[in-house]
Amino acid sequence: MLGSLLLYPDGAQVEATTALARELRDEAEPLYDFPFYPRLRSVLDALGELTEEEARKLEAEYADLFVLSISHAPCPLHESAYVDRTGRHGGMVAVDVGRAYAAAGLALPPSAQGELPDHAAFELEFLSHLCSQEAQAWEARRPEEAAELLRVQGQFLDRHVLRWFPALLHSVSVAARPASFYRELIETANALAVHDRDLAGLLAATHSSPAVVSVEQ
């Protein structure tokens, strides 16, 4: 869901995510334990109670921060803008991200309309996909496969998401107004990524632990 919020917030997009936000807010009890939850809750609350006027403001803010001009956006949503030392848009960074998707049997859909694979929305969506696959592996009692998926998640977080999300957060913190939805959103995504890296690492490291004997059905 966080990934989809980083796509352009047109009417249909906002409608879909607000519905999802309400649903998630009602079912979020298992997330209460995580330190990033208060931030997430703030995002869900903002989305769940979004008025038409606020939705229009959201669109304007998105344009100001991320779209203004592709090469001069204050806070580009592409990894290459932060890590490619040649300053090239896309380039080898996008190729490398695309390879990671391909290795998992994924490709960008036609609806991506030429968007590059190193966009924040796709990177987060990819992690969500891996997480879902991992859950299925646990539930089907395939711990080896689950551990491998955890390793891939950790690797993708290290090589991509965590290499540039802190810089993106810094850019948004500088450019956005104080009560900015997108600032809150990027803060949440960054906190979740940092947390998930820890969790994936710990779960993968203890995969072969003799104490791990039972797997939830």
Add this chain to the structure above:
Amino acid sequence: MSPGSAPPPRLAIALCADFEVSGRAEVGPLARELERFEPGAHVEIVPDLCHGPDRAADVISRAHPDRLLLGVCTRPQAPHDFQALARRAGLDPFALEFVELGGAPDLGTATRIAAAAIARLRAFSGSRPEQLKLRLLSFEHKRSRRSLFTLPPSTYEPVASVDRGSCIGEERCGLCVSACPFGAIAIAGSKAAVDREACASCGVCVTSCPAGAIELPGASLSQVEAEISVLLEAEAPRLVFACRGARQDTTGGTPLSAGWLPVEVPCLGMVTPGWILQVLARGASAVALLGCGERCHSGRAAAGGNRVDFVRELLSLLGETAAAQRVSLLAGGVEPPPPPAAPVLPGGARGGVAGGGITLLEPAATAEAVAALAERHRAGPDVSLVHSGSPLGIVSLREETCTACGACATVCPTGALRYEEDAEGEAVVSLEAAHCIACGKCVPACPEGAFETLGVRAGVELAGLAAGRIALKRAASARCRRCGGAIAPEAMLSRIRTLLEGEEASAPLLSILTELCSDCRALH
């Protein structure tokens, strides 16, 4: 959607109803004292708080605090349970703190300790995602990440983090890298970065950073400063800096029962001489360092001894007759000695540092406290101590071989050494002794090292501290024959001429180097 400016954090204080002093229930008066100390805080007396995380959860649901202080008789066996409950209520994992009040000799002491803990918690600015390290407590539970219902119970430990904006960086500093006992800090992209998995939360890096760029939630300098400031309001207090591991060893709050006020730190390696000197200068009658001895996981026990030794020697030189009694080093499980009766400073027990809050950031902490103690003791300017435990340095420079090239100043992390041109166009290398941290980076940077031109020793010289910034070397600058601008100090060019003398092939280069400034060289 999110608040524009954050309101001050709401504070709740829960006190165990079983709290007593010498067998007499004193929780009511304690609660009233804390309400006076912290108006606006939610103060509540809770039955059986020490054993019931659920009781703490009730307080959270009633008060909706951002910070929660639990005043307990003894530290609970499973603090993680309390943290988990607080997290589920939306609190920052480190916004909950325990203050152990059992064993306090009197109500005044208990109040002082609780008030200090409140100040420490108030100064907590909240943790950032990179400052949290997740730890899974048990894998005996069923798990599936997708459902999230079945994760093992978890807790969060604090991790140090570097403010890259304030970090001096690799070229001039890197002190934290060598200070970390666990090799958890490395340079990434010219600035220091913490390996979160390797970090053991000892806090040694926090006090090794001369820029104050490293923060450890729960043990940040601002938090400890706030806590100590409250403790120092007591009459001639006796403070014990206690390693967390050592405190957990001492049963029944031993330091408290001996009349000492505790300041808990993650590791004694974090406590610098400046901390000890600061509290003595501000009115403490004695300071003890309670370490965990040979079990010390950071291996910094020896460093503690060296620091105590330095402080004692310095105090003796300043005129303190009972230095050994004022400052002591203890191992885990050992009770601090009976404190000395006489005040440490002539002219009364209260502090010798004029105005302002306490500062624990080195080297300012040591420099400021030494100046105050020297004034109180009327120590002469000839006091000088060379000691490896000193956070300050003594710089010596051989004027006759120094070329005033300024290479030393370019690597000095604190700006103690500075290179500039004065109004007359002379090149000046100057020193502010109070800023020198004896890191020694300037010594290998000096191109005249063969002549032992520059030397640095760890130590304190009162005369140097009192002098402020002084010029170590002045040299006339050679002028560009084309534009008249400064090229470099004449002494430096003279040295280059000597080196290249007799080499015919170097003559044109020598001419360009010594007669034209860098701008005009480009046009040549």
